[in-house]
Amino acid sequence: MYSGLSLDQAPPISVVTRFFLTVPIFGLALCGLILVNPQAVLTPNHPFSLAVIHLFMLGVITMSMIGALFQMQSVLGGRPIPSAQGNAFLIHLFLLIGIASLSSAFILNSPPLFIVASLFLGAGILHSANLILPLLFGGGIHDTLRGMRLALISLFITAVLGIIMASEYANASFSGFHEAIRTSHYSLGLVGWIGTLIIAVAFQVIEMFYVTVAYSAWCKRNAFRIIAAALLLKIIWLFGALPLAWMFDLVIAALLIGFATTTANRLNMRKRRVSDVSIWFWFFGIGLLVVSILFYGVFEVSGYPPALSASLIAFALFALSVILGMIGKIVPFLVWFHLNSAGYMDAPIMSNIIPQTRAKYLFALTVLTAFLALEGVILPDAFALAAITGGGMFALLLFNLMNALRLYRHTLTHGKRFEQM
């Protein structure tokens, strides 16, 4: 009778929302830092720059992706995370302390804070990988799970390399491999963790949410193998100080361009033309991905530093755009699902939990922030303006999330149960 998938797998709503609610808080903090000193943030390796990069990549991107993984694992993995509530609390707390300590450590140049950051970030990330990775092996397997495996392994190694670098900063002593470690750290973080998880999610949700033609089986089967091989070889090349390491960047860039164009085509050819702001976020995100790759190409050819800054900013905003689109889908679904599952059958419909108008304002602020941030690479004043619009964007995200949870709690208190209808 049943399909073999066990029920009651969905974790409580608080497991996911605790991660999502922290995202705009870190977003507002990093916008504040940019506003205080936009020029310093744009200076490569400046403490402010490193603080903002880690606030964004960990506080905004990783925080939302770990939260989403708690939900995805139970739905896609078919095997729920054990003690989801307790583990989510612990991992969230460790990340919270670790991210705040790391950013402060950069700004204050404080060795003790680097140690605190290493301990808590290391514990949070390693525990996440240790908790979720075994669940991705041994059960049923599909392409999205393969992507989740690679993403988590990459995050794990990124964290280990990050801890090594933090100890170097704490002791103000840098090994001969520092540059290889640094490049491996950000390559694995950006491509292996963020890029891979977004591709894995796209393979699942683009077709499911928007009724598109499926990605080709070849593409789904081989994308993660190519990324894994290119990253592994790049790291070997970096540590061996071998020439032509850029070849592997070229392979990854070609794959990412292929992903971007394929996804845009799929979305363009979708069967139903229903207006959905999350599709705009996907389109804008993959556009930024292409912009990021083009700027990286310009940097590789010319060595012009602002091109590298623009590439990193565009990549970060690509991830943010996709994440904002997905949070706009996930949170209303969670509120609707948990209320209906608990028997509150007059739960609001999903489109009323985060109304389209507010989702459109969020998209407009995202677009404005992206244009100003990219222009800011040349004009620091525009970068400061991007911090203001970015602040507005994160404030609206916080409002949307809190309002959705207010609706959830209101229905729990005043809603009509199924047996009363």
Added chain:
Amino acid sequence: MILLDTREEDHPIPLERAVEAFKKLRGEEVIHMIHRREPIPLFEIITNNKGRYKSTMDETGIWHILITRSDTVDLESIDV
């Protein structure tokens, strides 16, 4: 049999339509939902609210889900 063909509908419409139809089920009524994916979250809502379901995939990869609130209807005996 209440037919609910959601194959061409974007998320989350299929889930919302199925739950709306489930709320209105009376007596021995059965919903026959046709969908391109197996709607796993729907099953938790149905079973948590004293419903039953049968989910099968046909040879073309399309899912047929039978849903009822009746204790007596034999879902196994219904061919889709």
